[in-house]
Amino acid sequence: MAVPGPAPIPVPASTPASAPASSVGPLLRDWRRRRRISQLDLALRADSSARHISFVETGRSRPSEEMVLRLAEHLDVPVRERNALLLAAGYAPRYTETTLDDPAMDVLREGLTELLRAYEPYPAVIVDGTYTVVAANRGIALLMEGLPEHLLAPPLNVMRITLHPEGLAPRILNLPEWRGHLLDQMKRQLALSRSPALRELYDEVAAYPVPPSGSLTPADGAPCPVLPGFALPLRIGHDGHALSFLSTIATFNTPMDVTVAELAMETFLPADPATAKYLASVTT
Template sequence: MTTVAPVLAATAATAASAAPVDKRVGPLLRAWRERRRVSQLELALRADSSARHISFIETGRSRPSEEMVLRLAEHLDVPVRERNALLLAAGYAPHYPETPLDDPALDALRAGMERLIQGYEPYPALVVDATYTVVAANRGIMMLLDGVPESLLTPPLNAMRLTLHPEGLAPRIRNLREWRGHLLAQMERQIALYRSEPLRALYEEVAAYPMPEPGPGATPADEPAEPVPYFALPMQIEHEGRTLSFISSISTFNTPMDVTVAELAIETFLPADPATVKYLHSLAT
């Protein structure tokens, strides 16, 4: 495995969430319930409570216990970082730790991620945090970064900047208009869920990048793309005179009990056609 960015300690400044103006636990829980489009009655049934009690909590007439806050957060699928925010708003201590990624306690996690993305070679794979800072990447990713200016490869690397910057991978992505739209929509969904100011700032930055001049064979930005003959939208990228096609898949950890772990994502790129498979394996040999 090739590590392309130093392992950074997860800090509140990196992925802190901006809570709504009203930071009381009741309005916060109501906002999450409405975001999930769940009625008070449905939430009460899920949490083994009553609609009346849920209403009292949301209006501030009743203070929920620590156990109730965690139970409601679980049934509303609230992100781990935001569960801590709910507990603080209710007057309780955070329940989930936020361990720096380079802490010895996470040695097994780091080793497991290294084995995973190394074992995925020759196909590209990388690990990013909540704001797309690259924690680690394998040789498949390094192959795609050939030719990217050193100015964009100065740590900490950011996957969105590397992909969408007009001097990064963007000029080599044949279906840039579609792939860019996919990435921006992905970030918009995350912003709506996490209310993260650092993520919003990143979104505004990369969304403002000018579209580079299309490379050979690329679809011009003002022309409709041809129908994609794949089972999912691929990233079609030029590399040494070849067009490589990849389908992206993102994995996260199940039932994380640590904020840092909860915000890690492993992105793998599966070859979308036989020609890409053959070329990558030829590099490996």
């Protein structure tokens, strides 16, 4: 059956910026504690003093706009939350949030579509900060064949599609390990983000009942190959074959826009020759 080409990039649902606190001090203190950094260590990194950091956190001193951004940089605060820090300190947001259908994003959209197409026949998908699908290629469409319509209705969400008991979960041959990997990934993201939408998504997918893993032969019917031990593979069934992938995630370096900062491209590289051969045969 023919698989459609890369999906056009729609506009992901935007997440409102975090509501600013009464002052920037408590927010900065919270981020510092999340990172488990002492006031002295933060002061040394930001070329300041522990006394000044203490005064900022307790509200006795109002940091300059430059200092807010410097502290946010050393605390690895996400771009969206840096705007919240600036607002809490009484400054205008520094980072724009441009929707993907804006003409200014034309080059970006075209580039992402080309990346997805170039990776075929291997699966690749682009998601936003809450794992909503922005675009996907034919390799991803192949893996999602036969899923129920309610999971494929927009907006598609990769965590929901993957972990739902009616989604890909029953097809994943190493589901306990892969499910644990995905939930740990979301936990790490939650430690970096104050997103209520992400927390709600995590609570939803973590509560899904876990169906039993399947059992299939490799894609060419040969004995199961020894998979690489340096990374956890995704092992998933398709049309009676067992496919194995290694995944990578790429993000934009030093983004200056909230939308761009929250985009991530996940690619799935065949972990054995049989998987590569099978994908080539079914997508040509």
